[in-house]
Amino acid sequence: MSELKPLTITALTKYIKRKFDVDPHLQDVWLKGEISNFKQHSRGHMYFTLKDEHARMSAVMFSSQNKNLPFTPENGMKVLARGEVSVYEGSGNYQLYIRDMQPDGVGSLHLAYEQLKNKLEGEGLFDPRIKKPLPLYPNLVGVVTSPTGAAVRDIMTTIKRRYPVAQIILIPALVQGDRAPASIVSGIKKAKDINADVLIIGRGGGSIEELWGFNDEKVARAIYESTLPIISAVGHETDFTIADFVADMRAPTPTAAAELAVPNLTEVLERISQRKIRLTRAISSHITAKKTRLERTEKSYAFRYPTKLLEQKEQQLDLLLDRLHKESKRIAMRKEEKFSYIKRRLLTHHPYARLKEADRERERLTRLLQKDITTVLNAKKMLLSSQMAKLNALSPLKIMERGYSLVYNEEEKLVKSTKGVAKGETVTLRLKDGSIDCLVEDIRSGENE
CATH class of the missing domain: 2.40.50.140 (Nucleic acid-binding proteins)
Known part of the structure; x- marks a missing residue:
């Protein structure tokens, strides 16, 4: 082992x-x-x-x-x-x-909440730049919530207390349970049909499961696509839903939503009263200033002595007319002088005058050319005669007239020596008036041969 x-x-x-x-x-x-x-x-x-x-x-x-x-x-x-x-x-x-x-129980919901929040944020549904402003003085306030909850009572009580002139229309909706999202979406669409100026959607506080209807993607997209400004008031101040991020305004409570939706009528009336007082003062000040100006105008020389003012104006008119007449004549004279100057310059540069001058110049140049041609031609004739005389003096023809002749061999080459031909070869003698073909029978060289 x-x-x-x-x-x-x-x-x-x-x-x-x-x-x-x-x-x-x-x-x-x-x-x-x-x-x-x-x-x-x-x-x-x-x-x-x-x-x-x-x-x-x-x-x-x-x-x-x-x-x-x-x-x-x-x-x-x-x-x-x-x-x-x-x-x-x-x-x-x-x-x-x-x-x-x-x-x-909250973990799965929390995970779904975060995933939807990240998705919608990435699509731009939370972008603050697309938030619609709330109306300052709404006539019709729509409220999408449960008709039996405490939230609707808080909203209506607050609106009636702050701004009783506004009309409130309750659009009942389920705010809890599986059918809540569809009910909330339907309420948002109805608010558009009744032409509400502003819409409040929400409910009171509760657990995340109870508020889950406001974390639904369909609700979020309905809020985003709504043409009405929407205030979201879901739960308590510490509760945040997807609807809060998409809405144009988020209220911590339903009561706060009502305060955001409508102004305080008492404060509005107070502002109107203050502005009325300021406007009255401004108008009164403006009227006083105008009256002072009118009184000053009425006391002016023109209103007190209109005849004398008219006479002064008549005299000023005569002076101005005289100045106008003199200035007109002066301008006319300057224009005439300028016209005369331009006319003289135009005549000086007229094409006819320039043409006559050019014709005279042409005749002068023609005479000079003819004179130069005659001179050159005579000189060339004299040179030609001289050259011809020299050429005739050196011409072989002149020599041949004195009895001389030229001998060419059979290859038409000039024979300058007895060595240029052979016995029996035919040669050509060229005279002044023709040529003779000869047969070479004998060749003798030297002066004594």
Whole structure:
């Protein structure tokens, strides 16, 4: 029998822990359970047990993970916890290391809320630049809410107290349950049909499940597409729904929504009274200023002595007419002088005068050209006669007239020596009046031969 090699507890625990840590199914798990044995360490870490009807397991949530929890865990609270399952080597127990935790029943709704919020925000439905302004003095206020809730009473009471001249039309709608979104959308469309100036939609406070109708995508898009300015008043001041983000104005409570929808009539009347007083004062001041100006005008010289003023104006008119006559004559003379100057310049540069001058210049140049041609022609004739005389003196024809002739061989080359021909060869003698073909019978060279 081979020798046993037992494992240490530490080694086995490490082995089991590695098995847990490499299992992908244990790296990201959601668990649903009830909190028990809750304890928060002085350093902020949370230690507790998660349990259901048949099992329980240890859980820990470190301070770096739990510092942003929107709620405080308590014993008996049902939660949804997300984290990884591993082994704590010190005790050998497996436990859940929690990264995120939400109250059960709210967690799924909260996730859906965040997803829809991010989607609509990305599409631009929350853009403050597209928010419609609320009317200053609405005649008709529409209210989409439950006809039996406290919210409608608060809204109507506030509007009647602040601005009793406005008409209020209640558009009943379901504000809780599965049919609430369709009912709210229908109410928004009816408000457009009755030509409301402003619309309030909302309800009183409640849990997230009770307010969920106002987190519906159809409701959000109906608010966005509405041509009416809409005030959202859902829940209490700390409650925020998708409708609040899409609406043109968000009110923390239904009462606040009514205060935003209509002005305070007492304050309006007070402002009107103050402006009436200011307007009366302004008109009175304006009339006083005009009266003063009128009195000053009535006391002026023109109104007191109109005949004398007329006589002065007549005299001024005569002076102006004289100045006008003189100035007209002066201008006319200047224009005539300018006209005469231009006329003289025009005549000087008239084409006819320039044409005659050019014709005279042409005749002069023609005479000069004819004279130069005659001179050149005579000189050329004299040169030609001289050259012809020299040419005739050197011409072979003149020599041939004295009895000389030229001898050409059979190749039509001039024979200048007896060496240029051979015995028996035919040569041509050219005389002044023709040529003679001769046969060479003998060749003699030298003067004595």
